[in-house]
Amino acid sequence: MTLASDHPPVATRKVGVLLVNLGTPDAPTPGAVKRYLAEFLSDRRVVEIPPIAWQPILRGIILNTRPKKSAHAYSLVWREDGSPLAAITRLQAEALSFGAEVIVDWAMRYGNPAIGDRLAALKSAGCERILIAPLYPQYCAATTATANDAAFAALAKMRWQPAVRTLPPYHDDPAYIGALKASVEASLAALDFEPEAIVASFHGMPQRTLELGDPYHCHCRKTARLLSEALGRELTVTFQSRFGRAKWLEPATDVTLAKLAADGVKKVAIFAPGFSADCLETLEELAIRGRETFLAAGGIDFAYLPCLNSDGAGMEMLRNIIGRELAGWIEGP
Structure with missing residues (x-):
């Protein structure tokens, strides 16, 4: 047995x-x-x-x-x-x-x-x-x-x-949009200036991907629209990290930052809603080089707002x- x-x-x-x-x-x-x-x-x-x-x-x-x-x-x-x-x-x-x-x-x-x-x-x-x-x-x-x-x-x-x-x-989940809203509002409240423009920078993709049926561009635009409605203020949507000679999704983030300053917008905040965590593309490309681009073109105040990362509203989402x-x-x- x-x-x-x-x-x-x-x-x-x-x-x-x-x-x-x-x-x-x-x-x-x-x-x-x-x-x-x-x-x-x-x-x-x-x-x-x-x-x-x-x-x-x-x-x-x-x-x-x-x-x-x-x-x-x-x-x-x-x-x-x-x-x-x-x-x-x-x-x-x-x-x-x-x-x-x-x-x-x-x-x-x-x-x-x-x-x-x-x-x-x-x-x-x-x-x-x-x-x-x-x-x-x-x-x-x-x-x-x-x-x-x-x-x-x-x-x-x-x-x-x-x-x-x-x-x-x-991209359109209410929990995600709500987390972005809470994060952006908290970051804006901590600034010592009031941005005249808020830029939502998404990672770029070749234009060809959109033409082949990839939904990425549409998802980015919908996220920005829903978040803009939640915040009650307009967002300037751009695409970063171009690579190579092919045509990429536009408008480009670096070009837009320079144009905003040249057009008289002196105070800008930028964030990257498509990134779940801060990385090279946000901390170096946006927070460092983006600032340099904006200030060199005549801007005065520039702020990078962090990603959702590992605490608060982002983790709850x-x-x-x-x-x-x-x-x-x-x-x-």
């Missing part, structure tokens, strides 16, 4: 949540940046040029010229606990709690920690159901889709897969939208 106590205990079934953001080099050095850019710019979702034409340009020119410049930019914003994007995403994961049955982890699409590695860790920890949560409010194939691609590629190598869900875009997607997998409140 075999007693139940003779068998090893069965691992408690868990639910996993994997927060995913874009990525970052491991250090603010040319070598680390080169490795990161090689992975990032080789993604067919990011650069939709046939590899036979693109790879010689990437390997022969870009990876031999851009890493040093980008490493300097990263060094200006690097924190004691690492890259701002990685550090804040880690803090977001640590601050999220849905009960003892849920394990929250985080990963980067490019660089470390890798999506495949963290999915394997969640599976090993007993997670039979996993929510993959790309932290991009506005859907884009070059962000949301490629994060899911990497997760599915990792799952394809597993003999025993967990059940999976993916977090949908939340993440608990709300992620908790909703876990319905049926965990007990409700």
Whole structure:
């Protein structure tokens, strides 16, 4: 006769949540940046040029010229606990709690920690159901889709897969718009000047992506419209981070900042509603170079308003939208 106590205990079934953001080099050095850019710019979702034409340009020119410049930019914003994007995403994961049955982890699409590695860790920890949560409010194939691609590629190598869900875009979710409103209003109240214009800068994408049917541009515009209505004031919508010679979504953030100053707007506040966490594109491109552009064109007062990051309204929003997607997998409140 075999007693139940003779068998090893069965691992408690868990639910996993994997927060995913874009990525970052491991250090603010040319070598680390080169490795990161090689992975990032080789993604067919990011650069939709046939590899036979693109790879010689990437390997022969870009990876031999851009890493040093980008490493300097990263060094200006690097924190004691690492890259701002990685550090804040880690803090977001640590601050999220849905009960003892849920394990929250985080990963980067490019660089470390890798999506495949963290999915394997969640599976090993007993997670039979996993929510993959790309932290991009506005859907884009070059962000949301490629994060899911990497997760599915990792799952394809597993003999025993967990059940999976993916977090949908939340560009018009009332919880997201409400969190942005609370964050922007709190940041504006802390300023020692009253902005004459408020710029909402979204990450740019090639114009071709819109023409091919990507909803990103429409999602950005809807976010801005809903937030403008919630704030009760007009927002100037722009797109940043142009790269290469192709036509990108307009108006461009740097061009707009210079034009505002030249047109007599002397006091500006800018924020980046499409970024879930502050990173190189917000802290260096907007807060540092954006300021330089605006002041050089004749502006006087400039303020960068932080992203939702890992506290306050932003975390309450993440608990709300992620908790909703876990319905049926965990007990409700």
